Amino acid sequence: MELKRTLVAVLLVIGLSPVAMAQDLDTEKAIERYRQMLKADPWSNPGLLDVDRGETLWATPRGPKNVSLEQCDLGKGPGKVDGAFAELPRYFADADRVMDVETRILWCMEKLQGFNRADLIKSPHPSGGQPVKELGAMATYVANKSSGMKFAAKLDQPKERETVALGQALFNRRSGPFDFACTTCHAETGKRIRLQGLPFLSNPEEARKVIGEWPAYRVSSTHVMTMQHRLVDCFWQMRMPPLELGSDVSVALIAYLAKTAEGGEINAPALKR
Amino acid sequence: MHKIAIALGLTGFLAVIAVVPATLAQQRPTVDAAKVDAAIQAAFPTFPTAASDWTPRLAPDETMKQCVANDNLPPKAVGDAIMAREKATIQYPTDGKLVGDWKKGETLAQSGFGLRFTDYPARDRPNGGNCYACHQLTKTEVSYGTIGPSLLAYGKIRNFGEAETKAAYEKIYNPHASYPCSLMPRLGNNKVLTIEQIKDAVALLMSPDSPVNQ
Structure with missing residues (x-):
């Protein structure tokens, strides 16, 4: 009961303060209290609803071929979900490319269930207040099945190394009207945009602390945001066009981040601002 | 010792x-x-x-x-080449006045609007400079970023000098003209802000009555 009341209060504070300059500090404190309460009761994370939803979707016969994704091979064999996320991204011989969890689920939805890829990637991410879409819910379920494990993607095959190297090059590449790269915000310790702290993502120690939190439940947009969605948000801020889900750029950046975060614990879905 | x-x-x-x-x-x-x-x-x-x-x-x-x-x-030779190239892009107001309205400067310093893919189709709203995202500017705005240096009292500590005013204009228009490979956007060169808006941002930094200098 106390939990519910505080949760509502926290959401109200966030929802009702559009600019909320001075209130941001109070908000941060309130969210911190909320996080503490989630730790005390791990079943209260709203992101877990999407884990359940994703699990149901995964096992339900769907698509033109009316089959479930239980034969989808996430790298550890068809239907094996436990621990699969901890070893992604990886190279898949059947697709002849490196894939992260969302790109792989997209591939399975297309190849196994017969969905049209173009339809799936047309508007793949929710807007504020909308729940994560089906593919994202399944990615959240798969990631959750590696919670408590450590990032252990080998990424040592030639195509995998090439992908990580591409990710690193992209991480440093500056373009667009603001001349931004990922490094503009994520190449130093202790920096902020407004009041939001910025992790130094090319630093393994800092990457290990945060990369395993995604997909994460974002309090400010009241939905689970996947890593592919998070990257779209970064490129949006960089004044770039919408990043295509499953593109080589998205996979390479995720592979670079996963490699940098190697050994870091997975705690997905975590709770974020 | x-x-x-x-x-x-x-x-x-x-x-x-x-x-x-x-x-x-x-x-x-x-x-x-x-x-x-x-x-x-x-x-x-x-x-x-x-x-x-x-x-x-x-x-x-x-x-x-x-x-x-x-x-x-960049090594010095590359940095010098960048500074020369970028300096050549700077356009100045035709009337020679570099200082606009600090109140408008404060508004654009707060705004991150413009050029994002959700900002289209174009609407009747000017782009922001989003200065507070990275810089502290005034004592009253506590929600500021720290990627760039604090600009508190910027004009005051420069005695509101004429050369410093021109340097501020050039820095906002194209930071690479004085600091090659700065992380700051080329707000003038890349057409994020208009010349009039840059004058307003200069006013925010360099006007004695601007909150930056209180």
């Missing part, structure tokens, strides 16, 4: 900044630039407006290429 310690510290610091770019460059695996460009082209297939508005955003210009190749710490 202190002087020696400072001198040693400074030498160590200079040694570190001299060594860091070389180390980073060595660590980085080489990736074919054409492959990176092709991956970028393929990853951004849809644009909210005409393709000609967006395709130039996908490629770094010569200055950005040089900055990325040197981890934003």
Whole structure:
């Protein structure tokens, strides 16, 4: 009961303060209290609803071929979900490319269930207040099945190394009207945009602390945001066009981040601002 | 004793900044630039407006290429070339007045609107400079970022000087003209802000009555 009341209060504070300059500090404190309460009761994370939803979707016969994704091979064999996320991204011989969890689920939805890829990637991410879409819910379920494990993607095959190297090059590449790269915000310790702290993502120690939190439940947009969605948000801020889900750029950046975060614990879905 | 310690510290610091770019460059695996460009082209297939508005955003210009190749710490010769090239892009107000309205400057410093893919179709609203995202500017605004230096009392500590006012205008228009491979956007050169807006931002920094200088 106390939990519910505080949760509502926290959401109200966030929802009702559009600019909320001075209130941001109070908000941060309130969210911190909320996080503490989630730790005390791990079943209260709203992101877990999407884990359940994703699990149901995964096992339900769907698509033109009316089959479930239980034969989808996430790298550890068809239907094996436990621990699969901890070893992604990886190279898949059947697709002849490196894939992260969302790109792989997209591939399975297309190849196994017969969905049209173009339809799936047309508007793949929710807007504020909308729940994560089906593919994202399944990615959240798969990631959750590696919670408590450590990032252990080998990424040592030639195509995998090439992908990580591409990710690193992209991480440093500056373009667009603001001349931004990922490094503009994520190449130093202790920096902020407004009041939001910025992790130094090319630093393994800092990457290990945060990369395993995604997909994460974002309090400010009241939905689970996947890593592919998070990257779209970064490129949006960089004044770039919408990043295509499953593109080589998205996979390479995720592979670079996963490699940098190697050994870091997975705690997905975590709770974020 | 202190002087020696400072001198040693400074030498160590200079040694570190001299060594860091070389180390980073060595660590980085080489990736074919054409492959990176092709991956970028393929990853951004849809644009909210005409393709000609967006395709130039996908490629770094010569200055950005040089900055990325040197981890934003270019050797002197490259830095000098960048400064000369970027200085040549700066356009000045035709009436010669560099200081506008600090109140409008404060508004644009607060605004991050403009040029994001959700900001189209274009609407009747000016782009922001989003200065507070990275800089502290006034005592009253506590929600400021720290990627750039604090600009509190910017004009006051420069005695509101004429040369300093021109330097502020040039810095906002194109920071690479004085600081090659700065992380700051080229707000004038890249047409994020108009010349009138840059004058307003200069006023925010350099006007004695601006909240920056209170």
